[in-house]
Amino acid sequence: MASIHDVAKEAGVSVATVSKVINNYPDVSDKTRKKVSQTIKQLKYHPNVAARGLVKGRSWTVGVFVTTSFTNPFVSELLEGIKTALQNSGYDLVLLSTRFDDPNYSFVEHCLSRNVDGVVGFGVARNDPHLEELLESDIATMFVDADIRGRRAGYITTENKAGIMQAVEHLVELGHSRISFISGELDKAVGVLRHEGFMEGMKAHNLSVNPDYVRISDYSMEGGTRAMNDLLALNERPTAVVCTSDMMAFGAINVIHRSGLSVPEDISVIGFDNTYYSEIFSPALTTVNQNIPSIGSHAIETLIAMIENSDFAPSVVTEPSNLVVRCTTAKPRK
Amino acid sequence: MASIHDVAKEAGVSVATVSKVINNYPDVSDKTRKKVSQTIKQLKYHPNVAARGLVKGRSWTVGVFVTTSFTNPFVSELLEGIKTALQNSGYDLVLLSTRFDDPNYSFVEHCLSRNVDGVVGFGVARNDPHLEELLESDIATMFVDADIRGRRAGYITTENKAGIMQAVEHLVELGHSRISFISGELDKAVGVLRHEGFMEGMKAHNLSVNPDYVRISDYSMEGGTRAMNDLLALNERPTAVVCTSDMMAFGAINVIHRSGLSVPEDISVIGFDNTYYSEIFSPALTTVNQNIPSIGSHAIETLIAMIENSDFAPSVVTEPSNLVVRCTTAKPRK
DNA sequence: CTGAAAGCGCTTACAG
DNA sequence: CTGAAAGCGCTTACAG
Missing domain, CATH: 1.10.260.40 (lambda repressor-like DNA-binding domains)
Structure with a gap:
């Protein structure tokens, strides 16, 4: 060279x-x-970027802090949006490999050694051991789907509450009242907001919430499977269930089918995310749409704005959500 | 700091x-x-990694050169495998953002400026404009699913031919003879090998190949949809079709269902990849399994071996494949 | 408009 | 066992 x-x-x-x-x-x-x-x-x-970075104190690099698997379709689509926004930006994405063999591995120190200019975080829980350190550092950060703010940290999320409320409304309009909710964990903002959306949505239609109908789970298919099994075991089972991810909905539908019932004839099911597969799945899934790639792009765009302008106040961005009605919801049986 | x-x-x-x-x-x-x-x-x-890298002439960084979308489930699972292998390795992954606004953007020069120690490439076609430059450079490279070798370049792939041959054999054993093949493009090794697998598989059972039954397509769902539409329009349609990706199979099955026929009763369908969704899809897909995460891990492991030992000959690794029989294959109607 | 020099944060012969 | 010094490949006041 x-x-x-x-x-x-x-x-x-x-x-x-x-x-x-x-x-x-x-x-x-x-x-x-x-x-x-x-x-x-x-x-x-x-x-040589390293030499230039050494004197400028930067790296033209954005780190990702993803706690879930890349096979999570939300993550795939998010990454795709991130990739698009990075194009022509002059920044490269670096996936910081965690070192589990080191008991005092620190994500933030890793960022500091690499001189990462900013980071986007996904799946970060409020009690994540690295979180406080990250917020205290001066590294520009954009969280996805977590309402975490800091001096140099903003976040981007979807209209979670409104999305679930639309789902409930759709079911009510179809004539359902025995509506169940498969919630995500309540340690992250997304979980809390969607849960609130369900409660408020039910209240708005003067429907009472049967505590047995609310199950806390994770966002995986297995989580949906487990929760649905519980619901089917109830004496009076719900006629509709609102899930907080598409994967959960897939799990729930599979369980329903396996038990000899059918979707949507016996039980209506609604997902959340509108990932690519919700359309491929059969029956095609009724779900709350989030524009995931655009969440990724916007996260990067505002992150870069924060990096390049230290006065730029960390943004809080909310993307709209909307219900996409497909084939897994229908009127309840008489 | x-x-x-x-x-x-x-x-x-x-x-x-x-x-x-x-x-x-x-x-x-x-x-x-x-x-x-x-x-x-x-x-x-x-x-400071940049300072250290400057004097050592390396970056402890591996670049990825992925030409397809991250939403491609093969890519997701590959990345997950890569991530796992990178853990504790001391290397970080960097996604080199291409700069499309620059007509003479060069992937290799990008790698060189970043001082990337190695790269893993996926979806690289033999005629890719960046390929020759990459092979000429001294950057250690592992290609996934492409039989490209160089002084410092090896590759890893699945037993493509054998996998398809197993699929054909399974169909023959069920009693099929009007077997169709939805191939991938023939500009990449994977496409060629799977195509050969089909031809040889048919020959091995003394079955002749109806040229109308062989469609060249890409690996997308849309590709499967298009090809299947063509096949259904034939006077005498096949009773079984072997696809070269799960996504294609999903597309094909949807078309078949939409036309009022059913899978597997009217037409058997086999996929390739055994991605996560092949099990979720209903009917659950019979498909040729590749152990994708392990392909990713092995790619990284051999890449790192090449990086750290310049004598290490670029490897050619072949992972086994095997047929996973689920619900989309059955005996042909009499 | 041009260039000498210091410095960014490290590593590595080499001398002691 | 320890440290002074050169050098990795850049950028940036500053002097001319």
Whole structure:
């Protein structure tokens, strides 16, 4: 690899001058600029990012802090949105590999050693051991789906409450009243908000909530399976269930089918996320849409704004949600 | 951030000595080592990776070159495997953001500026404009599912041919002879090998291949949809179809159902990949299993071996495949 | 408009 | 066993 010295020597100028043309400084004569540019091409010179970063104290790099599996379709679509927004931004994404063999591994120190300019976090619980340290650091951060704020930390999420309320409303309009809710954990904002949405939605229609109908679970298919099994075991089972993820809904529907009942004839099911598979699944899933790739893109865009302008106040962004009615909801049996 | 100088000053030693204890050099007295270690903890010092990389000429970083969407379930599972293997390895993954606004953007130059120690490539076609440059460079590379080799490049793939042959055999045993094949593009090794597998599989059972039954497509659901539409329009339609991805199979099955026929009663369908969703989909998909996460892990492991030992010959690794029979294959109607 | 020099935070011969 | 010094490849006042 040619270095800036090679270019300087070849072009017959100083390294300072080469640096100036690389960085598009105005105080270089056209003649010199041309000569240097030519030499750069000729030598296939490309600035060493580490060296530049060393003096500038940055890395043009954004770290990700994802606590869930990449096979989670939400994460895939989020990453896709992140990738798109990163395109042409000059920043690269780095996946910080956690070192589990080191008992006092610190995500923040890892970011600091790598000089990461910002991080986007997903699936971060309020009690995550790394969270406080991250908020105290001066690393610009955007959380996805967590209402965590800090001096340099903002977040982006979907209209969670409104989304669930729409789902409830849809079921009520179809004539359901024995409505169940498979909630996510209540240690994260998303879980709490969707839970509130359910409660408020029911209240808005003067429906009482049967405590047996509310199950706390995780967002996985297995979680949906388990919760649905419990619900089917009740004396009076619900006629409709609102799930807080598509995966949970898939699990629930499979259980219902396996027990000889059918969706939506016997039980209506609604998901949340509108991931790619909700359309492929059969029956196609009625679900609350979040525009996931756009959440990823916006997270990156505001993160970069925060990085490049330290005055930029950490944003709180809320993306709209809307119900997508497909084939898993219908009127209850008489 | 404390620097090595701060530590040296605080501990009352030289920076050279601090460097030696950081790097576990033996020629440091126990007393000094202890003192320095203590100071490091106290100051929460962590070496700057960029500075270290600058002098060592490396970055402890692996780049990914993925041409498809992250929402592709194969990619998700691959990334998950990669993530696992990276854990505790000391390497971080970097997603090099392509700069489409720059007509002469070069992936290799990007790698060189970032000083990436190695790259794993997926979805790279033989005629990719960046490929030759990459092979000529001295960057250690592992390709996934592409039979590309170079001085510093190896690859890892699944037993593609054998996998398809098993699929054909399964159908023949069920009594099928009008077997169709929805192939991937033939510009990549995977496509060619699976195609060969089909041809050989048919031949092995003395079945002739109806040219109308072989459709070239991409690996997407839309691709499967299109191909299946063509097949259904034939005068004599096949009784079974072997697809080269699960997504294609999902598309094909949806088309079949939409046309009023049923799977597997009217037409048997086999997928390829055994991604997470093949089990969730209903009917659950009969498919050729690839152990995708393990492909990702092995790619990283051999890549790191190549990076750390320049004598390590670029490997060619083949993972086994096996047919997973679920609910989309059955005897043909009489 | 141009360049010499210091410095970013490390590592590594080398001398003692 | 310890440390002074050079150097990795850049950028940035500053002087001219």
